[in-house]
Amino acid sequence: MSRTARVVDLWSAARAMAFSPVPFLVGLRRVFVAIGVSALCGVLMAGIVLPVVGALGLGARVGSEWFDDMTIDFEPGPLAETSRILDADGRVLATFFDENRDYVELDEIADVMIDAILAVEDDRFFERGPIDFQGTLRAFIRNVEAGETQAGGSTLTQQYVKLVRVSQAQNAQERSSVLASDGVDGYRRKLDELRMAISVEQEYTKEEILERYLNIAFFGSRAYGVEAAARTYFSVGAGELTLAQAALLAGIVQSPNRYDPNRNPDAALARRNVVLGRMAETGMISELTAAELRGTDLDLKPRSVSNGCVDSYAGFYCDYVVNEIRTIEELGSTPEEREHALTRGGLTIESTLRRSVQRTAEGAVSERVAATDEAIASLAAIEPGTGDIQALANSREYGVDGEGVSNFNYAVDRDMGGSVGMQPGSAAKAFVLAAAVKQGIGLGTSFSSPAQISVPISRYSDCDGRIRSSETWRPKNYDGGYGGIDVRTATERSVNTFFAQLAVETGLCEPAKLAQKMGAGRADGSDYRTFPASVLGANEVSPLGMAQAYATFANRGVHCQPRAVVKVKNRSGKVVVDRSEPDCERVLEKNVADTVNSVLEGVVHNAGGTGGRMQLEDGRRAAGKTGTTNGAVAVWFVGYTPQLATAVAVADVDGDERDGGRLRSLDGMSFNGEQIPQACGGCIPGPIWKHFMDEILEGEPKKTFNRPRGITRRDDSGGGSTPSRDSSNDDAGSSGGDRNSGSGDMNSDTTGGGQGSSERTDGGGSDGSDGRGGDGNDGDRGGGGDGGSTGGDGGGGSGTPDDPPSSVPPPPAGGGDANGNGDGGGDGHGGGDGSGGGTDNDGWGSEDREDGGGDWGNGDSNPDPDDSGW
Incomplete structure (x- = not known):
């Protein structure tokens, strides 16, 4: 038989076996007889015939070694499974999969x-x-x-x-x-x-x-x-x-x-x-x-399947969780391996997010700043004592494409999916304040704080020692000058020229170190920059960074690393990551933090404080600080109670394409349809903060801050123009320098008073006494001092502002409540308040265009001519 005929015979046999009921072994024999005819046929048929022989147990006929040769080790491994992120209530926040x-x-x-x-x-x-x-x-x-x-x-x-x-x-x-x-x-x-x-x-x-x-x-x-x-x-x-x-x-x-x-x-x-x-x-x-x-139809009931954060009800928070997963070493040796575990590992990730809190945050932000506005608003809330991130919200929607959409999470640092950050302005003064208290600089320390000062840069020291420079720094206040004022007043009214001088005493290194230890390092991950303007907030930070830093104050000096992930379970339900215990470290002594809390509480609750409009409902105590950058490119409010710390920033992040991407001032921009001539921390982010905090804390216990040792709520400290390092609780009623304080005796009706050039001199009345504030001389602001302590009547001093804004009518005479049952009073523009900080005193707004605390017509203070209506 010719070779061709044998191939044809082979093919016929194969076809008969494949398509006809030919007895199997007869056909198989014909195939083996013919298989040697063609090398090509042999190669192709070997792929079919040889494994079959072994699989059918025919090794005795064709050689048992063929079976061994035909098997290949096969390790299927675990299948890719869907991972889920759960919120704190156990509901699915997002799903992730390579294969659903x-x-x-x-x-x-x-x-x-x-x-x-x-x-x-x-x-x-x-x-x-x-x-x-x-x-x-x-x-x-x-x-x-x-x-x-x-x-x-x-x-x-x-x-x-x-x-x-x-x-x-x-x-x-x-x-x-x-x-x-x-x-x-x-x-x-x-x-x-x-x-x-x-x-x-x-x-x-x-x-x-x-x-x-x-x-x-x-x-x-x-x-x-x-x-x-x-x-x-x-x-x-x-x-x-x-x-x-x-x-x-x-x-x-x-x-x-x-x-x-x-x-x-x-x-x-x-x-x-x-x-x-x-x-x-x-x-x-x-x-x-x-x-x-x-005869029936398909009767589909389809369910959409989301993959990733785009479809999540909290996209920006979800994005943060993903970036946190990339840092967890238990899930892999590299960020890529950890992300692979997320998309294929069938993980169940328990997070700290509460849906109601996140919804409230988004509502508070969107009420003031629309997704399509030129500027963005960003909010971060964190729980003191645990570091649990309660909410992350941005005015823009989470996504990749479209108007009002962004996948940059402006609330967090760049390495966690955020941006390079925003300058916090005067909100950074809290770190200078903390450094001063830590170093023993008393709250009674006083500096004359004119509208602008010139400070040789060589007077400052950074972490390497004294700065060598022949240049001069010339910081200025937004709202004019002050006479000799103390630390508390300067903080409440956010006076730049005061803090420029205070930083000479603290140095630039200590505030920078504290900011970083407390979590408010630079958002781009680079080293915190120490130069004079850094004390006024020239380092770009994120809202989450500021929130965790202020949460450290609320937690009495203990900083807790922010966390979105509490536990991670594998596909079998075994816990492979457990972060139930907060990662916390003390970075400030308790009394230092308590003192800072006392001062920042005055920003919100004392007359003339820049955060006066952010007082919470039902008398709940809060502390905080406003911030506005040069040119109002960004405005902030960072505030907290013992239970919750929240930072809100509003800023231009896109820049002006016509001006090389230069960031634009918020002045004159529209926010959710309303134009704001002059932006300020108290008029845009402040109300967002208040809306959020009021709603979240409704029904929660009204916790108060611990009182620092030796300091009452309204510190009645005196002191000259030379800083005193004797005590952080320097509240003696002494006279000297630019500031004079009278003193009253215990349980007497003594009126204390002294003539001073500052806006607010102390009456010095003790418990049970009546104290009258000293009268301020004509100057940049009218006089009016603090009244007595608990139970006493505080009388405001008289004074007249030198140059109020011409477009603003003179405010009516004020009168504020003293601490306890005392009656405050005062007829000065800038008005006196009782030691508890009255809410009905008159006062001009402070530096950075921050609010003085209320509206016209009610005896309240007014921020500046363009803040009315917010």
Whole structure:
């Protein structure tokens, strides 16, 4: 017989085996007789015949070593599963997946689903080995005749092997190799899968293979595995599927894109009916049942599947969680490995977010600043004592494209998905204040604080020692000058020229170190810059950085690292990351923090304080600080109670394209449809802060700050122009320098008073006495001092402002409540307040355009001519 005739005979035998009921072993013998005719046929047929011999247990005939040679070690590994971030109430905040999958065991899958997939994919799965020889040979004949690999012929086990290899592909090249179908590569891939299938059936039971197959199969619409598919198309679990639903899902796996019922319902319906027919043919259901179900529609109940933060109800917070996951070493050795664990590891991540708090934050922000406004507003809230991030909100919506949309989280530092930050302006004075108290500089320290001063830079020292410079720094106040004022008054009224002088005493290093220890380092991650203007807030920071720093004051000097992630569980439910215990460290002594709290409390509650408009409902005590940068490019309010610290910043972040991207002043911009001629910390971020805090703290206990040792709520300290380092609680009623204080005796009706050039001199009345503030001389601001302490009547001193803004009518004479039951009073513009800080005193607004504390016409103070109406 010629060589050609022998090849033809081989081919005829192969076709007979593939398509005719020729006895199997007779056909197999003819193939072996002819296989040596052609080397090419030998190579191709070896991929089919040799594994079959081993799989069928025919090793005695063809050599047991063939079986050993044909097996390949196969490690399927864990399947990629969906990870979930939960909020503090246990609700899903976001899901993440490379493959949307939730693994379920076989007994959790409806029997009709198992029957449907077996009927259409491998009805003899439980009856044979890993390879369907006749089906494989039939596919081989067809592919050779077609000149390419078109037909499959794979068993369920072989399909499982292929799906695992696709899932494990690390890149496009590997995936392409796994899916190769043409030429020698196609046959080589098929051969590998045949050999791996043998290994799989040696390692796992049929039930285990079926379970794994149903969990790895792709069902279209981003649904991997039968559980995800059931929920995607019918909003039920895999155990709740009906017969018709199961038939639809089983039909999809052959070609998920072609039979996706969301995209191609007609094709999906036809394919479902094919599956019903196969189930009837194999005896799994009756022909009558199949006929009845063929007449029904698909009855889809689709459920959208979100992947990532874009669809989350708190996109910016979600984004922060993702970035925090990238830092957790227990989840991998590199950020990329940790992100891989997030998208494939089936993690359950418990976060600190409360939905109600986040919703309130977003509402407070959007009420004042619209998503499409030129400027952005950003809020961060953190719990003192735990570091739990309660809310992160931006006025722009979270996303990639579109007007009013951004994926920059301006509330956080750059390495956590944020920006390079914003200058906090006078909100940074809190760190200078803390440094001064820490170093023993008394609150009675006084400096004459004119509208502008000149300070040789060589007077300052940084962390390397005295600065060598021949230049001069010339800071100025927004609202004019003051005479000799003390630390508390300068803080309440945010006086730049005072803090420029105070920083000479503290040095620039200590405030910088404190800011960083308390969490308010530079948002871009670079070293905190120590130069004179840094004490007035020239380092760019984030709202979360400022919130955690002020939370440190609220927590009496203990800084807690901010956390969004509390626990992480793996796919088996085992806790692999546990951060239940806060990560906290003391960075300030208790009394230092208590003293700072006392001073910052006065910013909100004392007359003339720049945060007067931010007093919370029902008399709840709060502390805080306003901030406005040069040119009003950014405005801030950072405030806190013992339970919650919140920072709000409003800023231009995009810049003016016509001016090289230069950041623009907020002055004259519109905020949610209302134009604001002059921006200030008290008129835009302040109301956002108050709205948020009032709503969140409603019904919560009214906690108060601890009183610092030796200091009453309204410190009645005296002191000359030379700073005193004797005590941080220097509150003696002495006279000297620019500031004079009278003193009254205990339980007497003594009127204390002294003539002084400052805006506010102390009456010095003690407990039970009446104290009258000293009269201020004509100057930059009218006089009026503090009245006595608890139970006493505080009388404001008289005085007249020298040059009030010409466009503002003179405010009416004021009168404020003294601490306790005392009656405050005063007829000065700038008016006296009792030691508790009256709310009905008259006063001009302070530096940085901050509010003086109230509206016109009620005896309240007014900030500046353009702040009315906010």
